Amino acid sequence: MAVRAVSLDLDDTLWPVLPALIEAEHVVDRWLRQHHPDVANAWPIEAMRELREQIARDNTHLSHDFSEQRRMTIRAAFAHCGIDDAPVDELWRLYYAARNNVELYPDSLPALERIAHRVPIVSISNGNADLEIIGLHHLFHTRISAGGLGVAKPDARIFLAAAEALGIAPADILHVGDDPLLDVVGAREAGLRTVWLNRTGEAWSHGPAPDLEFPDMTHLADWVEASALTDS
Ligand SMILES: [Mg+2]
Known part of the structure; x- marks a missing residue:
């Protein structure tokens, strides 16, 4: 993949x-x-x-x-x-x-920098986090919020808006999130590939498993780098 x-x-x-x-x-x-x-x-x-x-x-x-x-x-x-x-x-x-005065998980910024070096990153959030205030906006190609778009996850339209902004087919996008229903089930139904970011080590109990499951962003960056190498 x-x-x-x-x-x-x-x-x-x-x-x-x-x-x-x-x-x-x-x-x-x-x-x-x-x-x-x-x-x-x-x-x-x-x-x-x-x-x-x-x-x-x-x-x-x-x-x-x-x-x-x-x-x-x-x-x-x-x-x-x-x-x-x-x-x-x-x-x-x-x-x-x-x-917006949030404290990043320690793995987040290094992983984001590594991933952004390989592929464009789009944010898809139901909340009102502001990536400019948080200081991460330069790492994102596009930022999509439920408030801005008028529909929220798990509605397929918010994921398809990301695909449209990127000019990329949904199946070529890997959606990553912590919420089994909003992120994994929602993205899968919109046709994206899915990662469940499972920081707390819970068991999956929401139907078909996500394509991938990682405990933190470092593992995601490792995977993106390895798969980009395989793909080229
Ligand atoms: Mg979340």
Whole structure:
């Protein structure tokens, strides 16, 4: 199997996302305690999280757009406290900066550099990670987000958008991600080759196995280099 491009999930594939999301919630909470203590008291972190989940459930048409869900949550929290002109932009900027203050897995950057040297890399993410803020954008040919495209993984259209951007057949793209359903099953149904990046050593239990399974990005880079050699 030789591939001509790699498409790559971001959150929990290149960095653990939960620490950044939790810190972002705390950044927002600290700002509210300082500037709007009434809102902070009405919406402690856990309640704010439940409000966002409720807004997501009530707005399934925005399931691809976590950013808008967050902005709606801010508006709703302030409206509940009788404030109609919520500081949405300011709070969103604070949240977004903290959410993108991620710490890469140690294998991610060296592997990305090795892979980018061989084949184009496209990001395919349902989240709102910003590769420019994170400082990795120069390693990516194209960046595709569910929020930008209007459909989210596992919808085949987001994978086909990557193929179109590359001008490459889906079967010549290797999609790599940590999520069995969003990444492996979704990409396979769109006709891509699949890698399950299984950092936690779980057993596969989601139907037909992925084409490849690796414990980290180093193994992926090794495979890309070996298969590119075989192919040439
Ligand atoms: Mg992921």
